[in-house]
Amino acid sequence: MMPVIAIDGPAASGKGTLARRIAAHYGLRHLDTGLTYRAVAHALLAADAPLDDEARAIEAAETLDLAAMNRTILADHGVGEAASRIAVMPGVRRALVARQRAFAATPPGAVLDGRDIGTVVCPDAPVKLYVTAGAPERARRRYHEILAGGGEADETAILADIERRDARDMGRSDSPLRPANDAHLLDTSDMTIEAAFQAARAIIDRALDRI
Ligand SMILES: Nc1ncnc2c1ncn2[C@@H]1O[C@H](COP(=O)(O)OP(=O)(O)OP(=O)(O)O)[C@@H](O)[C@H]1O
Numbered sequence: 001m002m003p004v005i006a007i008d009g010p011a012a013s014g015k016g017t018l019a020r021r022i023a024a025h026y027g028l029r030h031l032d033t034g035l036t037y038r039a040v041a042h043a044l045l046a047a048d049a050p051l052d053d054e055a056r057a058i059e060a061a062e063t064l065d066l067a068a069m070n071r072t073i074l075a076d077h078g079v080g081e082a083a084s085r086i087a088v089m090p091g092v093r094r095a096l097v098a099r100q101r102a103f104a105a106t107p108p109g110a111v112l113d114g115r116d117i118g119t120v121v122c123p124d125a126p127v128k129l130y131v132t133a134g135a136p137e138r139a140r141r142r143y144h145e146i147l148a149g150g151g152e153a154d155e156t157a158i159l160a161d162i163e164r165r166d167a168r169d170m171g172r173s174d175s176p177l178r179p180a181n182d183a184h185l186l187d188t189s190d191m192t193i194e195a196a197f198q199a200a201r202a203i204i205d206r207a208l209d210r211i
């Protein structure tokens, strides 16, 4: 079986940080699926198209070049907010999930992180992690990340944004954010990045031993 590691969790929980380290450690490819939703949203914003233009969003999803996604441009706060709005559209999800599954099926195996990897994109993944942390801790981390990058931020506004994003991602009818029944829960609220990686590694080593 192709080693596929599925990592889900809410905004700023640390799933991307963990996914990158896990991919490097196990020699697997990595896809941040949040970037795929951001890229579709960015295509609409760049064309001055309304975010509820589903036909246009689907076309952007079907023609998306995964290799050309620019993390720096897509990291913009407004793009993230727009991404969570176009992510409720079933046609967009169908198109992006097809691309994500193709990525996961390419040797030597992959780590995918997002909101629906363990439940929808790769339900047969041999290892699933659901990474979480309390909303205030996630807001604190994002706040310090922005300051470290030389930007300015308001921690209270970040917390409100995270809570709004959580509600939209968990409340949508198509592929809501939730842990898969067989996911390992990893609450990193009181863990350093290193401690979270070591906890994930122990889970993955046990699971990969069995396949
Ligand atoms: N265990 C941890 N302890 C402290 N800081 C952490 C921890 N894990 C991640 N971080 C930091 O928190 C911030 C958010 O992490 P990251 O970008 O990995 O989250 P994410 O879940 O991928 O976010 P998003 O869903 O918005 O893409 C980063 O600055 C990262 O360095």
Ligand SMILES: Nc1ccn([C@@H]2O[C@H](COP(=O)(O)O)[C@@H](O)[C@H]2O)c(=O)n1
Residues within 6 Å of the ligand: 011, 012, 033, 034, 035, 037, 038, 080, 083, 084, 085, 087, 113, 114, 115, 116, 117, 165, 169
């Ligand atoms: N598998 C996924 C990944 C992401 N989304 C939506 O995209 C938004 C942006 O994601 P980030 O991880 O980059 O913050 C996110 O809020 C989700 O609405 C998704 O639906 N499914």
